[in-house]
Structure formats: structure tokens, C-alpha cells
Amino acid sequence: MPGLAAGFLAMVQRDLLLVWRRPGDLLNPLVFFIMVCTLFPLAIGPDAEVLRDIGAGVTWVAALLAMLLSLNTLFLSDFEDGSLDQLLLSPQPLPLLALGKTLAHWMSTGLPLMVVSPMIVLTYKLPTDVVPVMMVTVALGTASLSLVGSIGAALTVGLHRGSTLLSLLVLPLAMPLLIFGARTVSLAAGDEPYFGGLNLLAAYLVGALALAPFATAAALRISNE
Amino acid sequence: MPGLAAGFLAMVQRDLLLVWRRPGDLLNPLVFFIMVCTLFPLAIGPDAEVLRDIGAGVTWVAALLAMLLSLNTLFLSDFEDGSLDQLLLSPQPLPLLALGKTLAHWMSTGLPLMVVSPMIVLTYKLPTDVVPVMMVTVALGTASLSLVGSIGAALTVGLHRGSTLLSLLVLPLAMPLLIFGARTVSLAAGDEPYFGGLNLLAAYLVGALALAPFATAAALRISNE
Amino acid sequence: MTHKLKAERLSLFRGERCLFHSIDFALESGELLLLRGPNGSGKTSLLRGLCGLLDFDDGILSWDGEDIGRNRQDFRARFAWYGHKTGFKSDLTAEENLRFERHLRAASGRDIREAIDRLGLTRQRQLPVRSLSAGQQRRASLARLLLSGVDVWVIDEPFTNLDAEGRGLVESLVAEHVGRGGMAIVATHHDMLDGQPVKTLEIGQ
Amino acid sequence: MTHKLKAERLSLFRGERCLFHSIDFALESGELLLLRGPNGSGKTSLLRGLCGLLDFDDGILSWDGEDIGRNRQDFRARFAWYGHKTGFKSDLTAEENLRFERHLRAASGRDIREAIDRLGLTRQRQLPVRSLSAGQQRRASLARLLLSGVDVWVIDEPFTNLDAEGRGLVESLVAEHVGRGGMAIVATHHDMLDGQPVKTLEIGQ
Amino acid sequence: MTMFDMGDYGPYVWTCFGLGLAVLVFNEWQARRRHKRLFRDVQVRVRAKEGEQ
Amino acid sequence: MWTFFHKLGSPPHFYRLSLLFSPWLAIPGYLLIAWGTYTGLFVAPEDYQQRDAFRIIYIHVPAAYLAQMTYAIMAVAGAIGLIWRMKLAHAVAAAAAPIGASFCILMLVTGSIWGRPMWGTWWEWGDPRLMSALILLFLYFGLIAMRNAISDTAKADKACAVLAMVGALNIPIIRFSVDWWTSLHQGATLIRRGGPAMDADMLWPLLANLLGFSLVLGAVLLRRIRTEVLYRERRKRWVRDLVLGSEAA
Numbered sequence A, B: 001m002p003g004l005a006a007g008f009l010a011m012v013q014r015d016l017l018l019v020w021r022r023p024g025d026l027l028n029p030l031v032f033f034i035m036v037c038t039l040f041p042l043a044i045g046p047d048a049e050v051l052r053d054i055g056a057g058v059t060w061v062a063a064l065l066a067m068l069l070s071l072n073t074l075f076l077s078d079f080e081d082g083s084l085d086q087l088l089l090s091p092q093p094l095p096l097l098a099l100g101k102t103l104a105h106w107m108s109t110g111l112p113l114m115v116v117s118p119m120i121v122l123t124y125k126l127p128t129d130v131v132p133v134m135m136v137t138v139a140l141g142t143a144s145l146s147l148v149g150s151i152g153a154a155l156t157v158g159l160h161r162g163s164t165l166l167s168l169l170v171l172p173l174a175m176p177l178l179i180f181g182a183r184t185v186s187l188a189a190g191d192e193p194y195f196g197g198l199n200l201l202a203a204y205l206v207g208a209l210a211l212a213p214f215a216t217a218a219a220l221r222i223s224n225e
Numbered sequence C, D: 001m002t003h004k005l006k007a008e009r010l011s012l013f014r015g016e017r018c019l020f021h022s023i024d025f026a027l028e029s030g031e032l033l034l035l036r037g038p039n040g041s042g043k044t045s046l047l048r049g050l051c052g053l054l055d056f057d058d059g060i061l062s063w064d065g066e067d068i069g070r071n072r073q074d075f076r077a078r079f080a081w082y083g084h085k086t087g088f089k090s091d092l093t094a095e096e097n098l099r100f101e102r103h104l105r106a107a108s109g110r111d112i113r114e115a116i117d118r119l120g121l122t123r124q125r126q127l128p129v130r131s132l133s134a135g136q137q138r139r140a141s142l143a144r145l146l147l148s149g150v151d152v153w154v155i156d157e158p159f160t161n162l163d164a165e166g167r168g169l170v171e172s173l174v175a176e177h178v179g180r181g182g183m184a185i186v187a188t189h190h191d192m193l194d195g196q197p198v199k200t201l202e203i204g205q
Numbered sequence E: 001m002t003m004f005d006m007g008d009y010g011p012y013v014w015t016c017f018g019l020g021l022a023v024l025v026f027n028e029w030q031a032r033r034r035h036k037r038l039f040r041d042v043q044v045r046v047r048a049k050e051g052e053q
Numbered sequence F: 001m002w003t004f005f006h007k008l009g010s011p012p013h014f015y016r017l018s019l020l021f022s023p024w025l026a027i028p029g030y031l032l033i034a035w036g037t038y039t040g041l042f043v044a045p046e047d048y049q050q051r052d053a054f055r056i057i058y059i060h061v062p063a064a065y066l067a068q069m070t071y072a073i074m075a076v077a078g079a080i081g082l083i084w085r086m087k088l089a090h091a092v093a094a095a096a097a098p099i100g101a102s103f104c105i106l107m108l109v110t111g112s113i114w115g116r117p118m119w120g121t122w123w124e125w126g127d128p129r130l131m132s133a134l135i136l137l138f139l140y141f142g143l144i145a146m147r148n149a150i151s152d153t154a155k156a157d158k159a160c161a162v163l164a165m166v167g168a169l170n171i172p173i174i175r176f177s178v179d180w181w182t183s184l185h186q187g188a189t190l191i192r193r194g195g196p197a198m199d200a201d202m203l204w205p206l207l208a209n210l211l212g213f214s215l216v217l218g219a220v221l222l223r224r225i226r227t228e229v230l231y232r233e234r235r236k237r238w239v240r241d242l243v244l245g246s247e248a249a
């Protein structure tokens, strides 16, 4: 049997290749994120002060929603075309494969969000020295979301229920991320100390990394009956 | 051949029956809408004045996004299970069937949004006499969105592109709705005259009603090749 | 009244490749056309073109001498399509699906229940199409043909997933339809209605 | 080395209905088991249970005397599954899909290109699976079996959508595998490997 | 030289005209390049086919 | 006359004739732009309010007009292609989209550069004129994205034609919205009742640039259509002869 690392890497590579073939999937959450962030000024009006007040909140809500929506399809196409069957039947440990898929998911959704997040800082007229904090929190938060969300995605994959159930499952788990994340950025924008928030986000990520793959694997076996 | 009205009604009825069988689909945009509207106060903080400023905008952005996301599946399942083939081959005029599907779509997405929109008025501490204006604008706006969106959904149905392309196509057409809608509600909240906006929304709806079904029908034939 | 379906010089390209070129055939009421050819020769594509789901790159299709391509809408009531996909909503039962389709095209006057019984799905009547086995789903979509009062049945690989009894059923349904003066065009890799007069069109040689 | 796969008292319920009850069989290396039964009798469900995609409601499955259900993971390397769905990502070519699956299970040492040529898909090598015809997709997923170095092939209706040549190919692939000391369990409505020694299991009577 | 200062608006005005020029040049260049590439592409393909026969 | 058009509609003829026509548009076009730009920059008097910043008008306004005109061309071509099944019309629509998008970007960028000194901001969310320009750009992007997403040319043509027509209907709606609430942006100065509200010295270079840009648009469009025609007909005999012929030459 091929080695564990080989299986994991092949999984990551396959999913990235798929994204590459359909750049639409990559752009999906990104476009959504940018859309939400640009629609707000349109709907609310151009008052600079109001915009500054809501900048961090809008960014984080947009990022959370973008991730939630993209999670819906994380295992769906594999379920529908039968390749999930093949993954489940493989002698490779399933948590590892699930982690591979999650990593590829983050690289194709969270990472682009992180890259464009500075743009938001400018649009909402936040002070420019918030940029690094914004990028770090978004990176940590989206990675945790990918992991936690993969559990929800695995649980709901066979149910043909759209994303409602998934959102309901994942949202309570994601709420702390939203609150810490937005708060950290706001604090940084107001020139106040913000390291506490960053530490919490990092701790959350470590926990998710240790537990989520196993939960996801178990959920996949149950869902694919 | 059965009559035109029979075909139209059967179409509406079938799609509503499907929603009934899978209430998840009905809840999807609704849950999304409520989620967006409640996440904001969480992320931004409870400052009443800021909330009041952004209330109308948040509602409208949330409604627009909820509709956009639900549009993605408007024709997708029909395409995938082959029932779109059967609709296209039916001697019934396709624009009428498309209109039937759009009506069912609005009844299962726009209507619930309209019903819950007063809740937002309360959450964001807007004056309560905005409620009727809010409901009317949301009803008009979501109906137009269903119609215009059905064109985009029909154009992208066979492309396996997720909702990015669809959003990109529909958004420019929907922006006037967003701007008029949010502006009208804000004006009403500030006790200013708002009938101009209502009239524009109504005019948009009439135009969309007259043209969209034909464009959708043409697009469906093209996409299903 | 007998009708005549005539195809002249049909051709179709896919990507860089010519799937078929200059196909001609003519079919009258009461005749069956078997379409044969190896995998990937373009049978499915040809059938989809015939019933109007895609456009040929060249050629003319006519019904009683009238060009069908000129005004497709007038001829939709004449064709019924049975392909790889069931065309049913999988959350509804077969009966609900068929009841909806009643409103889409002319009916043969047969009862829906009766058709379902005939196809051997009596026990599955309450199940949504999603829960049916592969073969049961194919049977259910055969009911569509049975219930429609349409001239031309266009059928793609009807024997897929069916057991011996199901295959016999398909044969007798097609034979009945043709016997009543209908036409049928069937793409299949198997033999069908041995010993009865059928036209055959080979493509992809 | 010969192995032995043994099933005792397998049963499965679906909804209110008992699909099958108390099924027993035993299979040794070099043997082929044909699974037969009418539409909806539970063949697909039985096969999915055998390779571990769903759990039986009762019964024991053992490999060389060891209970497989006790620790499925140890036995995954022994089963390969070929069902109604291709199991391929439709945006990738068959070759890319197969190259990925190389990393999932033991390989037979065969070359991917060679397998693709053998299945008659040489000209379609550049096409994404999505653009292949129905039969070509089935052929492509046969390559998975060919490339895997796995003991038991579990196959659901392999002849679907295949032309005469493709059906011959399936038969010779299975015969080869069994000849090399593999096992195969095949659900089909058609006859297969006539005249050679096969075990048959009928369900749903 | 004051001509080029444009009051205090030199940078604004000149970037605009520069961009205008850039867009014109880009369009012309892109149009020519695409045609040339396609032509060569078709040529290669046709020759390959002729060679086959 | 009709035979002329008929000939023009046939791909090989169009391919040959377009090469003849395009310099007749391009050369006068570039000359007009050169004169207009020079005069606009150095000869026209400065505006009493905006002073020299107003000279941006000589790029901004032609860009704005062309961005809209190209969209109109595309929508009309799409309609012709869809209704009369004229293949050349689809080629026109396909060729027009990227050019239109480039002018649309030029309009936005020059406009926002102009806005910096005039309004003190690069971009004003919610300003109707600015928004409608942005929407136009999104419409272009949508069309280009959709054409890229569909691999089958014939299908892409039809889908884009439908989309272009729908988008065209939206443009008046957007324009209408301008009247509804106040805009920072200038009202119509050129086309309005009572003639243009502008000095002749300022006006002539603007008109020259407008005409010049339009001619250049025509020339570039012809070139691109030619490329499209070549691509679409690449399997035809005349292309084979043409391609092999040029080898001999």
C-alpha cells in the first residue's frame, strides 16, 4: 500500500487540481466576500464614520458567510459522483484524507480571503496599520472554520438539504470566532492591545486541528450509508 | 393538449410540493437572512445609533444575498435529473412554465423574507411605523429579483460553475433594486417622502414581469444543449 | 392517418470531431428504427437532436414534408424522450411525477395507477423515486411513454438496468405502440423484437 | 495462497421491508460469484454491504475465518468496488483520476496509459470524464479495477451501456482476474462467462 | 515648462492622458497580436493535418 | 447595394475586406485624436472654475461615450445574431466586449482621478452616476466571464446575446436613477436643449476626440472581428487555402 504521506498529499493535490480546472469554485467565496463588502456601502450610504464603525464587523460576517457557503459543497460532489465511496473504501486512514480535503478547502477559500482582506481595510477607511492584524485573524479564523465546518459538511452530505442545516450546526461553533475576530480587529483599529484575542483564535485552531479530522471521518462513514 | 393555465398551475404546484417535501429548501434563504441580520449586531456591538443607521442597508443586503444564493438551484436539480429535458420538450410554451417556476421560487423565498422583515425593524431599533414600507419594498424587490435572477440561473445552469458567475451576471441588474430599496426604507425611517422609490420598484417589477420569462425560456433552451 | 418523419444529411460536430456526417433516414407510422453503433459513436447525441434538445450542425428534419427546424414548437407534441436520466424529481413518488407531466403533453387516456401496476411498481407506489432501485427507476420512467399520447417515441438504451422481465416489458410496450401506428426510434446495444420488421441505422463505422 | 470469503446469515431491512434474509455463501480465490435477482431485489444493497459501504442488520462476513466486521479497516485493501457511479471527478480526465487513485490502494503494477488503451479510450485521453459518452464513462471506471492489486472485485451491473465489444472486454477482464487467483462478485441481469465454472446466488425469490 | 504643470493639476491630468494613450495602444496591440497568434495556430494545425494525409 | 452587404456577410469576403477598411478608419481616427488632444491640452483656454483639471474631459468623456456605445453595439449585434441567425453578428458581439470593458475601465479611472481634485475623494459610494458606470463594467465582466465559461462557441454566442440584451434594458433604468437623487456628478453639458454649454474653443477638441475615438474603435473592432471570423471558420476550406497560400507567398 502507498504511504500515508502519499495519500494525504495526493488528496490535497487532487482537490487543488479540481479547483484549478474550475476556477469558478475558487472565486466563489472570494467574489461573495467582495460582494458583501461592497454592497454594504451601497446600501448604507457613504458616511465615512458609519463605515469605519462597521468595517471590522462587515469583514468578519462576510468571511464567515463565505466560508459557510463554500462548505456546503466540500463533500457534495464526491458524494454525488461516487468518489466518496472510493475514498471510504480506501485502506488509507480516513481522518488523514479528510484533513487533506480540509487543507485544500482552506487553501482555496480561506487563503484568498486573507489576501483580499486588506482591500476592505481601505474601502471602509480603517487605519492602514490594521492590515497585518486583519490578515492574521482572518487566516486563523478561516482555518478553524474550515476544520469545524468540515464536520458539519460531513454530517449533512447525504441529506440533500441545502445549507440550512449545515449553517445551523456550524454557526454555534463558529460564533466565538466571529466575536473574537471582529473584536480583535476593532481593538487594533482603536490602537488598543489586542493580543488576547489573537491567542484565543490560535488556541481554537489548535484544538480544531486535533479533533476535527476524526469527527469528520466518523461523520462521513455514517452519512454515506 | 392540456390548456395553458393547467400547465402553468401544475408547474407552480409541483415546485411548491417539492419545497413542502424538503422544507430545508424553504428555510434555506430564510435562515440565511435571519443569520446575516443577527450576526451583525454580534460583530459590530450593540451601539443603538450605529444599528439604526445600518438597519435598512443590512436588511436589503441580506435579502439580496439570500435571493442570489437560492437562485443557484432554481434550475439545477431539473437539469441534473433530466426533468428540464422534459419541460423543454413539452408543447406548453416555455416562458409560461418558466414563469411558473419563478412564481413558485418567489413564494418559497421572497414571501418568507417579507414575512420576517418586520423582525429586523425591531432588532435594529428602527421606528415601528417603517414596518409596512419595509414589507412592501421587500416584496416588490424580491419578486423582481426572482424574475431577473431566473434569467441568470437559466444562463448558467449547465456550466457547473457554482454561484460566482450567476452572482456576477445578476448583481449589476439587481443593484438598482438594492439602492432604491434601502434608500426608500431609510427615507421612511427618517420620516421623509419615499413614494418615488416605491414607484421605481414597482415599475422595475412590471418590466421584469413582462420580459424576464421570455429571456429565461430562451436561455434555458441554449443552456440545455 | 400515416405520418412520415424524414431526415436528410444530418451532421453534428463535437469539439474538433465530427460525430456523424450526412445521415439520412425515413420513418413512417407503424415503423421502428433501431439505432446501433459502438460506444461514443454519437447515438445519444443523434437522438437528442431528433427530439429537439440540441441543434444539428447541418441537415434537415421534416414531418410530412414540413421542415421541423423551422418551427420546433409546433412539433413538440409529437416527440417523447426517454434517456439515461429519469426526468423525475427524486423527492416525489413516481405517481406524483406522472400526474404533473399529465399537464405537459397530450395523454394516451391510460390511467396512471394502471400504468404503474403494469410496470411492476405496485409495491413501490408510496416510495419517492430516490428510494427506488436502479431498475425500478428505469421502469418508472417508462410509464411516461406509456401515458403520453405522442407519435414518436425516442428511446435511448431502454434495457439498461432491467431484468429479463423488464426487458420483455420494454419490447412489448414498443411493439404495442408501433402496432397502434406510432413510430419509435431506439438506440440500443442489444437485439430487439427479433423476427419483426424493423429498420436499422448503423452509425460510427 | 488461497483465501476464503464467507458470508453467514446476512440480512438487511429497508424501511418496513426485508430486502433479504439469511443469505449464506462462501467464495475462494479463483472463484466467481454471480448475483442474480429481479429489479429491486437488493443486489446493489448486498454488494455495498459486502465491501463495507453499509452495515447489514444481521449476519457475519469473514475472511479466512476472521470476522471482517470486527475491524473493517484491516480488510479495506482487499475489496474494490465498481458501482453505478463512476467514482471519477468529471472535470478531470480519466488518466488524472486514475493517477490520484494510485495513492489510495495497492496497485497491480500495470501502467495507466496501457489500461486506458486496453479499454479503448486512447482517443478520449485528453477529454474530461464529463465529455465522455455513457459507455466510455463505464469503460473508464473499469480501468480502476484493472489497475488495483486487490483480491475481491465487487461489481454491480458491469454491462450497463456497453456495446458488444465492451461486454466482451468486461468478461475477459473478470476471467483474467479470477484466473490469477482473485475473486469476483458480480451482480448482473445478463449471462456471463458461459461454460466456465461460476457460482450463482439468486436473491429475491 | 509651466504648460506641463497644468496649474497644480499636472499629475492628475497627465496620468489621465497617459492612461488614455495606454488604453489605445493596448487595444491596437492586443488586436494585432491575437490575430497573428491565431493565424499561426491555424497554420500549424492545418499543416499537421495535411501531413497526415 | 444588397449584394454588397451580402458579400460582407460572407466570412471570406469579410475577412478580406476588413483588412482594406481598417486603415481608412484608423488613420483619420488617430490624426483626429492627436489634434484634439494637442489642442485640448495646450490651446484650449482653462476653465474658470476647474482651471486646468478640466482638460481631463478630453479623455474621460470619449471613454464614457465609447464604453456605452460599445455596449449598445454588442447588444444590437447579439439581437441580430439571435433573431436572424447571422453568425457574423455574434462575432461582432464577441469582439466588442473586451474593447468596451477597456474603455469602461478608462472612464472609471480617469473619472476617479478627476474626482480627487474636484470632489476631494477618489470614489463616492452611492453616487448614482458612479454606480451606473460601475454596473456597466460589471455587465462587461459578466459577459466576458460567461463567454469564457462556455466552451462551445455557438452556445456561448447565444447565451451572451441573451445576456447582452437583458443588460441593455437595464441601462436606461440606471440612467433614470440619476434623476432620482442628487449626484456629485456633472449633468449633461454636451447633449441638451439649447445647444452645448461650452466654449467653442473647448468644444472643438472634445468633438475631435469623440470622433477620433469612435473611428479608432471601429478600426480595432474590425481587426478583432477578423480574428473571431478566422477562429470560427478554422475548419473551413477557405481558411485552409488562405493559410497554406500565405506560406507560398
Ligand code: HEM
Pocket: F057, F060, F061, F064, F065, F107, F108, F109, F110, F111, F112, F113, F114, F115, F116, F118, F119, F122, F123, F129, F130, F133, F134, F185, F186, F187, F188, F189, F190, F191
Ligand atoms: C469615478 C468617477 C466618474 C465616473 C464613473 C464618471 C462617469 C461618467 C460617465 C458615464 C459619463 C458619460 C455621461 C453621459 O453619457 O451622459 C461622464 C461624463 C462626464 N463626466 Fe464623469 N465620471 C466620473 C467622474 C467625473 C468627475 C470627477 C468629473 C468632473 C468634475 C466628471 C465630469 C464629467 C463631464 C463634464 C462629463 C460630460 C457630461 C456630458 O457631456 O454629458 N466626471 N462621466
Ligand SMILES: Nc1ncnc2c1ncn2[C@@H]1O[C@H](COP(=O)(O)OP(=O)(O)OP(=O)(O)O)[C@@H](O)[C@H]1O
Pocket: C124, C127, C131, C132, C133, C134, C135, C136, C161, C163, D014, D015, D016, D017, D019, D037, D038, D039, D040, D041, D042, D043, D044, D045, D046
Ligand atoms: N426507504 C425505503 N423503504 C422501503 N423500501 C426501500 C427503501 N429504500 C429502498 N427500498 C427498496 O430497496 C430496494 C433497493 O434494492 P437495490 O437497489 O439493492 O436493488 P437491486 O437488486 O440492485 O435492483 P436493480 O436490479 O433494479 O438494480 C428496492 O426494492 C427499493 O424499493
Ligand SMILES: Nc1ncnc2c1ncn2[C@@H]1O[C@H](COP(=O)(O)OP(=O)(O)OP(=O)(O)O)[C@@H](O)[C@H]1O
Pocket: C014, C015, C016, C017, C019, C037, C038, C039, C040, C041, C042, C043, C044, C045, C046, D124, D127, D131, D132, D133, D134, D135, D136, D161, D163
Ligand atoms: N467536447 C468534446 N470534444 C470532443 N469530443 C467530445 C466532446 N464532447 C463529447 N465528445 C464525444 O462525443 C461522443 C458522445 O457521443 P454520445 O454520447 O452520443 O455517444 P453514444 O453513441 O451515445 O455512446 P454510448 O453508447 O457510450 O452511450 C463521445 O465519443 C465523446 O467522446
Ligand SMILES: [Mg+2]
Pocket: C043, C044, C045, C156, D133, D134, D135
Ligand atoms: Mg449514449
Ligand SMILES: [Mg+2]
Pocket: C133, C134, C135, D043, D044, D045, D156
Ligand atoms: Mg442495483
